[in-house]
Amino acid sequence: MSDTNANSSGGWLGSDRRRLLIQEYGIFIAFVILVVVLSFSNPYFLTAGNISNVLLQTSINGVLAIGMTFVILTRGIDLSVGSVVALAGIVSASFATTSASAAVAGAPYPVFVPIAVGLAVGVACGGVVGAIVSRFAVPAFVATLGMLSAARGLTLIYGNGRPVPALVPEFRWIGTSSILGIPLPVIILAVVFAVSWWVLTQTRFGRYIYAVGGNPHAAKTSGINVTRIRFLVYVISGGLAGLAGMLLAARTGSALPQAGIAYELDAIAAVVIGGTSLAGGVGRVTGTLIGALIIGVMNNGLDLMGIQSYYQQILKGALIVGAVMLDQKRNQNA
Amino acid sequence: MRSLLKVEGLRKSFGGVHALKNGQFDLAPGSVHALCGGNGAGKSTFLSILMGIHRRDGGKIWRNGELVEFSGPAEALASGIAIIEQELSPIPFMTVAENIYLGREPLKRFGGIDFRAMNAAAQKLLDDLEFDIRADQPMATLSVAKMQLVEIAKALSHDAEVIFMDEPTSAIGEREAQHLFAAIETLKAQGRGIVYVSHRLSEIFQIADAYTVFRDGAYVSSGNLADVDRPALISMIVGRDLGEEYIKTNEPTAEVGLEVQQLQSPAKIEDISFQVHKGEIFGIYGLMGSGRTEIFDSLFGLDPDATGRILLDGKAVEIDQPSDAMQQGIAFVTEDRKKTGLNLTDSVRGNISLASLPEMSPTYVMRGREEAAAAKSMIERFHIKAARDTMAVSGLSGGNQQKVVLGKWFLRNPRVLLLDEPTRGVDVGAKREIYRIICDYAAAGGTVVMISSEIDEVLGMSDRIMVMRGGRSAGILDRTEANAQSLVHLST
Numbered sequence: 001m002s003d004t005n006a007n008s009s010g011g012w013l014g015s016d017r018r019r020l021l022i023q024e025y026g027i028f029i030a031f032v033i034l035v036v037v038l039s040f041s042n043p044y045f046l047t048a049g050n051i052s053n054v055l056l057q058t059s060i061n062g063v064l065a066i067g068m069t070f071v072i073l074t075r076g077i078d079l080s081v082g083s084v085v086a087l088a089g090i091v092s093a094s095f096a097t098t099s100a101s102a103a104v105a106g107a108p109y110p111v112f113v114p115i116a117v118g119l120a121v122g123v124a125c126g127g128v129v130g131a132i133v134s135r136f137a138v139p140a141f142v143a144t145l146g147m148l149s150a151a152r153g154l155t156l157i158y159g160n161g162r163p164v165p166a167l168v169p170e171f172r173w174i175g176t177s178s179i180l181g182i183p184l185p186v187i188i189l190a191v192v193f194a195v196s197w198w199v200l201t202q203t204r205f206g207r208y209i210y211a212v213g214g215n216p217h218a219a220k221t222s223g224i225n226v227t228r229i230r231f232l233v234y235v236i237s238g239g240l241a242g243l244a245g246m247l248l249a250a251r252t253g254s255a256l257p258q259a260g261i262a263y264e265l266d267a268i269a270a271v272v273i274g275g276t277s278l279a280g281g282v283g284r285v286t287g288t289l290i291g292a293l294i295i296g297v298m299n300n301g302l303d304l305m306g307i308q309s310y311y312q313q314i315l316k317g318a319l320i321v322g323a324v325m326l327d328q329k330r331n332q333n334a
Numbered sequence: 335m336r337s338l339l340k341v342e343g344l345r346k347s348f349g350g351v352h353a354l355k356n357g358q359f360d361l362a363p364g365s366v367h368a369l370c371g372g373n374g375a376g377k378s379t380f381l382s383i384l385m386g387i388h389r390r391d392g393g394k395i396w397r398n399g400e401l402v403e404f405s406g407p408a409e410a411l412a413s414g415i416a417i418i419e420q421e422l423s424p425i426p427f428m429t430v431a432e433n434i435y436l437g438r439e440p441l442k443r444f445g446g447i448d449f450r451a452m453n454a455a456a457q458k459l460l461d462d463l464e465f466d467i468r469a470d471q472p473m474a475t476l477s478v479a480k481m482q483l484v485e486i487a488k489a490l491s492h493d494a495e496v497i498f499m500d501e502p503t504s505a506i507g508e509r510e511a512q513h514l515f516a517a518i519e520t521l522k523a524q525g526r527g528i529v530y531v532s533h534r535l536s537e538i539f540q541i542a543d544a545y546t547v548f549r550d551g552a553y554v555s556s557g558n559l560a561d562v563d564r565p566a567l568i569s570m571i572v573g574r575d576l577g578e579e580y581i582k583t584n585e586p587t588a589e590v591g592l593e594v595q596q597l598q599s600p601a602k603i604e605d606i607s608f609q610v611h612k613g614e615i616f617g618i619y620g621l622m623g624s625g626r627t628e629i630f631d632s633l634f635g636l637d638p639d640a641t642g643r644i645l646l647d648g649k650a651v652e653i654d655q656p657s658d659a660m661q662q663g664i665a666f667v668t669e670d671r672k673k674t675g676l677n678l679t680d681s682v683r684g685n686i687s688l689a690s691l692p693e694m695s696p697t698y699v700m701r702g703r704e705e706a707a708a709a710k711s712m713i714e715r716f717h718i719k720a721a722r723d724t725m726a727v728s729g730l731s732g733g734n735q736q737k738v739v740l741g742k743w744f745l746r747n748p749r750v751l752l753l754d755e756p757t758r759g760v761d762v763g764a765k766r767e768i769y770r771i772i773c774d775y776a777a778a779g780g781t782v783v784m785i786s787s788e789i790d791e792v793l794g795m796s797d798r799i800m801v802m803r804g805g806r807s808a809g810i811l812d813r814t815e816a817n818a819q820s821l822v823h824l825s826t
Contacts (some may be wrong), residue, residue, distance in 0.1 A: 214677035
């Protein structure tokens with residue numbers, strides 16, 4: 001069927017450009033429309049306090065979704081991030097608590113110790129999943145489903161099923177402080193986004209990720225170490241899940257064993273709404289960030305309108321499916 | 335004279351672009367009619383309209399003198415039109431018989447499938463075609479060539495009066511192709527009409543009675559094949575006179591560029607040894623499954639079980655993975671550009687730089703300007719027709735896609751060029767250009783090893799030819815002593 005699109009003439013070119021424009025900015029336009037509509041329907045929506053609140057609520061999902069973007073770009077999926085949030089949160093908290101029953105010996109440690117430990121837990125979980133996916137060719141869905149269950153179990157064992165309360169103020173500072181009026185978690189999200197954008201668009205590693213997701217066979221015959229790239233994206237996703245786990249614990253002041261349940265679904269939703277293809281090779285971390293913001297803004301807006309959270313879930317479902325439907329239609333027209 | 339299928343003024347456009355402007359065609363009973371044209375000529379669009387896959391924008395179709403309009407493949411099939419498609423669509427974990435009779439399985443009294451009758455019917459079909467395939471084998475255990483044969487058997491099983499064959503031999507070996515041609519002769523004798531689409535002109539001249547040429551979406555000419563010769567047909571297809579098909583400009587030197595000693599891989603290839611000189615084009619000919627591609631996989635570090643010695647410029651090299659081979663200056667243009675050559679989701683520029691990313695990012699940060707310059711130079715050097723180098727490579731024609739793959743490897747300035755079916759699915763005009771690129775490279779002192787299953791191509795291009803049979807070398811022939819008979823003889 002290659003005959004049909006081989007003769008590229010001016011008209012086709014024009015529609016190609018238009019398509020690229022929509023692909024590039026379509027999600028952004030949708031976001032702006034949503035913000036405009038909400039700001040007219042509720043005067044409180046566009047206040048500094050509320051904006052800061054929305055960003056704060058988006059920060060954890062945003063961090064997870066950015067990690068998820070790396071994985072999905074290589075044709076993978078990471079279902080384990082919600083459980084890794086809980087495990088990393090509870091383990092790092094046990095180094096930062098004053099509660100005698102929940103602490104490890106010598107706690108509370110200086111704040112960099114729990115942070116390093118939390119990141120290490122996330123990286124380790126991602127490393128295990130990455131090794132299983134890349135070396136043993138286990139489908140990512142299965143490997144990370146296994147980790148979803150195992151990490152939750154480890155969390156319950158580690159904390160005896162109880163929360164770790166009474167975190168030291170220095171640790172809580174990560175989740176509660178502000179710099180120039182901007183909450184620290186929001187700044188962390190911005191940094192994670194900026195670094196990820198740079199890695200994916202400007203570096204060799206980023207190009208490898210797109211190549212592995214676009215066509216792993218062609219990547220391999222072009223001399224790319226496909227196994228290593230597949231391993232590393234899960235390490236990144238795991239590490240960011242560890243970071244998100246600490247942000248959550250620090251914000252709430254204690255680490256809960258049931259934290260992060262179903263967070264992976266919101267992260268995947270943000271990636272999908274942001275236009276990244278689950279088939280791999282196509283997508284942008286900018287889209288993911290806007291996808292996460294759309295989810296955050298929508299939840300917030302519906303809250304302000306006084307709409308029950310049950311209805312919000314239905315709307316979110318419709319949004320996810322609708323976004324992909326539009327995407328498919330666009331691809332067919334192309 | 336009665337006509338099985340007659341088409342006039344068929345039109346179709348996609349998004350404002352004419353894929354077909356004036357499709358005209360007339361198929362006589364008991365004949366093989368070759369539909370010729372380059373990539374982008376509108377052949378595939380033509381076929382998919384006749385099969386009811388696409389709706390036409392205008393034009394008339396008569397089937398046995400009656401005006402028809404198909405709204406889907408099922409209706410086309412019901413009126414006696416079947417197709418053997420270029421792209422395979424097997425269901426891997428069903429048996430051959432289940433695939434052939436998919437959707438029309440013979441039933442037993444209570445509605446269960448009559449597997450015995452189905453297997454027997456399928457086996458008879460395969461045996462009549464002399465295809466060496468068991469009907470109760472799972473599809474997944476077959477080679478690509480055999481899957482193609484099953485696809486052929488499936489189309490024939492429909493007992494259709496009109497059969498479209500879209501590049502049916504692109505993935506099968508010479509021997510299977512001869513079985514197919516024998517089957518076509520039988521069908522012809524039964525009064526059926528076959529529409530045969532192929533880029534391989536020698537096949538067309540072997541089996542076809544009539545021809546119709548399309549160019550740029552429009553009918554150009556038609557007639558009896560007996561009345562035209564090969565150069566005349568080629569000039570109709572490309573719209574201009576191309577002169578000699580194979581122009582060799584390279585001259586082998588005395589210096590050995592690549593030497594392979596006792597290359598071996600369990601159950602794939604055995605005891606393969608050869609030398610290729612600088613400036614030489616060394617052809618490898620063999621049937622599907624004869625171990626051709628496996629030689630390249632071993633040389634390029636894609637086969638972990640391979641053993642043997644590889645010498646470049648007289649020095650032994652160790653190759654465990656593709657990046658080792660690339661470091662040594664070996665480039666590998668793989669057989670299937672869509673599967674292993676290109677990242678179809680990426681741009682022309684991205685694909686050209688795909689094998690040179692480390693060189694373009696010494697500090698891990700990509701140097702965008704270098705990349706753009708590299709893409710530009712390859713697009714100019716190989717005359718790649720792309721609107722912009724940032725457009726998706728999937729939007730290019732087959733010939734231009736293949737040139738992108740060549741560009742990807744030429745960017746690395748390779749010492750040794752491994753080419754696996756470098757012109758598969760590429761139209762006549764682009765073929766010429768690719769031949770020229772290969773010859774220029776060899777003439778400049780490059781070492782070329784080229785696998786081809788197209789006899790004309792391997793004879794026309796190679797200085798020497800190694801013939802593969804059953805994973806072993808059946809002999810190395812010099813250009814002067816090789817001919818079609820000797821190749822077929824050695825390979826079977």
